[in-house]
Amino acid sequence: MTPAARYAAAIEILDGFLDGEPAEKLLSNWARRNRYAGSKDRAAVRDIVFDSLRNLNSFAALSGVGHGRGIALGHCIAAELSPEDIFNGAGYGPAPLQEEERSAIEAAQASSAEVTDLPDWLVEVFKSDLGEDAQATAAALRDRAPVDLRVNIAKTTPEAAARALAMEDIATEPVAGVPTALRVVENPRRVAGSNAYQSGHVELQDAASQALVQMLELKEGQTILDYCAGGGGKTLAMAAQQPRARLSAWDISQSRLAPLEERAERAGARVNLLSAMPAKAEYDLVLVDAPCSGSGAWRRNPEGKWRLDADGLDALQKLQTEVLAKASKCVVPGGALAYGTCSLLPRENSEVVNGFLNSHSDYELQISRSFALNQPGDGFFCAIMQKQL
Secondary structure, three states, X not given: OOHHHHHHHHHHHHHHHHOOOOHHHHHHHHHHHOOOOOHHHHHHHHHHHHHHHHOHHHXXXXXXXXXXXXXXXXXXXXXXXXXXXXXXXXXXXXXXXXXXXXXXXXXXXXXXXXXXOOOHHHHHHHHHHHHHHXXXXXXXXXXXXOEEEEEOOOOOOHHHHHHHXXXXXXXXXXXXXXXXXXXXXXXXXXXXXXXXXXXXXXXEOOHHHHHHHHXXXXXXXXXXXXXXXXXXXXXXXXXXXXXXXXXXXXXXXXXXXXXXXXXXXXXXXXXXXXXXXXXXXXXXXXXXXXXXXXXXXOOOOOHHHHHOOHHHXXXXXXXXXXXXXXXXXXXXXXXXXXXXXXXXXXXXXXXXXXXXXHHOOOEEEEEEEEEOOOOOOOOEEEEEEEEOX
């Protein structure tokens, strides 16, 4: 595919997104309909689409043109490509620029208006929750997230894993403060097919997510429950950190939990997958990786910031309060309850924890930490509370 043809495909997908269709579904459907497109073409189209979703408002403002075409035009301008070279109708590319589009681009370039790549209502939420950090945080969400790996220290060392990856031309570097993390700096798309990944020596996992697990005081023989385990990334991180702990995992969606069985086998981890919601006090540590806005990971899933609305955020806060209360019933006296989210917003983090502590006098806060973007990875929050004897 020519660069122009890739932009034409991205415009089709962006128009579908603006009509309410999920981006991943649109990309998958496009790939099935266009089997001639090679892996590099699919990756390039995906990059244009996701870069555009991270910068939806600002790319539209760069071009002054609406709909998917205008957003793709903005992407083209931001990438310092000549719109005339891409939007010329040649080689299955987008239709040539019209005179009114050229005028709109010129007017947009002359404008000095500042644009935030958040819905208007979220701009106000960011200002309320993040204060003077709101603008910088919103700007940081425009960038592509790094690709981080967690080294399975039950099988290998970070140094050995880095050497193994380098033999397959995957360059990595350590992440400061997170001893299990390697950041991929060259050829990230080769990771999934690498021997290190296939043998369970490394897993894809953000550095901040790994740092959250390192906050937990894992002990030999400890009974641990990952209460909202999802695909089990943190479950496997805990298993690697303390192989002699007795780990169980549960998620309200059994389909999300199902892949953990195969992942655990590849990692050499022993995990008990629960089919029913646990409700008895039988665990020394319960980790609640709660459903949240995902704002700390919007660089990876930019669709989330455009699909969330105010009612949805309110509903998430209520759900977080309910989930934390239910999970607390599974902790034995003297045990620990850890609450985490990949959200940047205090209303989903410290405010939920404070509300819980106010209504559960048998728990006491031990430590809490908010991970800002790039310190060391996605935005995360974790609070650890102890149940009194």
